[in-house]
Amino acid sequence: MIIYGTALLAICHLLGIFLGDLLGNLIGAKTNVGGVGIAMILLICARLWMHKKGWMPEQTEMGVAFWGAMYIPVVVAMAAQQNVLTALRGGPVALLAAVGSVVVCACVIALINRGEKVEEDTLPLPVDPILATPATPVTAR
Amino acid sequence: MLELLEGTARHNGLVTAFALVGLVMLVSMKLSRHLTMGRVHGSAIAIVIGLGLAYWGGVQTGGTKGLADVSLFAGVGLMGGAMLRDFAIVATAFEVQVVEAKKAGMVGVVALLLGTLLPFVVGACVAYAFGYRDAVSITTIGAGAVTYIVGPVTGAAIGATSDVMALSIAAGLIKAILVMVGTPAAAKFLGLRTPRSAMVFGGLAGTVSGVSAGLAATDRRLVPYGALVATFHTGLGCLLGPSLLFFATRAIVG
Structure with a gap:
């Protein structure tokens, strides 16, 4: 059932956020430390383990894949609720600090990624199951 | 009749948001295909439209949550809120290739540390150049250049004034918007092609x-790798900002 996949995702999400809060409390950061990252790692482990056991039929996978595919629309909704006005009103200090840090970071990213180029060039990217087969999900049920 | 329709939309906020975002995506995909011949990814256009709608919402209501403050579109706040955003990000982990992720482990950690330190130094220098001389203000603005969450968290912890906090949020917001809009254009310069490069970027x-x-607007397949690392970024910033970075700043400016 599709809900099994969504429930698995939900459990990993909750557990990850909880552990992130716990970690933040322990080191006194007063915030969630890597909760989403921990949840992602939990989900990856759960998938590997359940695949091995044969507990991951296509239906269950769809329950997760749907939310992965909803990701871009959710991000668009997120962009639509940013405080763009405040950002623009911040004036030159905010603008310069932002542009400066973006430029510096961009250069460092480019530097690191260039250094590794030769080795990584041959690696093919994993095929996106959703983008590669647009006709299969939901309707082909 | 029109009032009734408005009531329907208002009472079904999240569903209205699904319809609205679907429409935005449709328009963006068409614009991408016909206006830019596919050179600008549809997702990037959709995000820019989203930001534009947020600006319009802010002007209309004077609120802080963009389009979500317009009561008709309040559901956008739920759809794009932290809960569903994190839920969808976690779901993308399903596509992560473990071997690839492991390969970037150490580089990811180094990128995380640099990603906190470099923006902080730049932000602090800008603050200093604009006449801020107290360690609290300089630290808060510097932390804002890390992310718009690290800024106010740090400011609140070390007792910054509200206008400095607003500045730090603004710096972080502008940075986020620049990254959102600029990444697809700069993808080639940044070398964003492999999972490892996405993790360095994150x-x-x-x-x-x-x-x-x-990343979504550059190459959808890279999202989980970048997000996996980036989620630790805010936590690390919130940890270092009010502690190590504040003490270091205070030691330098006195």
């Missing part, structure tokens, strides 16, 4: 919203 560019939206 660690250095920081803001989860900026990284995830920027």
Whole structure:
């Protein structure tokens, strides 16, 4: 059932956020430390383990894949609720600090990624199951 | 009749948001295909439209949550809120290739540390150049350049004034928007082609919203790798900002 996949995702999400809060409390950061990252790692482990056991039929996978595919629309909704006005009103200090840090970071990213180029060039990217087969999900049920 | 329709939309906020975002995506995909011949990814256009709608919402209501403050579109706040955003990000982990992720482990950590330190130094220098001389203000603005969450968290912890806090949020917001909009255009310069490069990007560019939206608009397959690292970015910033970075700043400016 599709809900099994969504429930698995939900459990990993909750557990990850909880552990992130716990970690933040322990080191006194007063915030969630890597909760989403921990949840992602939990989900990856759960998938590997359940695949091995044969507990991951296509239906269950769809329950997760749907939310992965909803990701871009959710991000668009997120962009639509940013405080763009405040950002623009911040004036030159905010603008310069932002542009400066973006430029510096961009250069460092480019530097690191260039250094590794030769080795990584041959690696093919994993095929996106959703983008590669647009006709299969939901309707082909 | 029109009032009734408005009531329907208002009472079904999240469903209205689904319809609205679907429409925005449709328009963006068409614009991408016909206006830019596919050179600008549809997702990037959709995000820019989203930001434009947020600006319009802010002007209309004077609120802080963009389009979500317009009562008709309040559901956008739920759809794009932290809960569903994190839920969808976690779901993308399903596509992560473990071997690839492991390969970038150490580089990811280095990128994370650099991604906190470099923006902080730049932000602090800008603050100093504009006449801020107290360690609290300089630290808060510097932390804002890390992400718009690290800024206010740090400011609140060390007792910054509200206008400095607003500045730090603004710096972080502009950074997130720049990353969202600029990443697809700069993808080639940044070398964003492999999972490993996406993880370096996630660690250095920081803001989860900026990284995830920027990567989504560049290459959807890179999102989980960048997001995996970027989610640790805010936590690390919140940890270092009010502690190590504040003490270091205070030691330098006195």
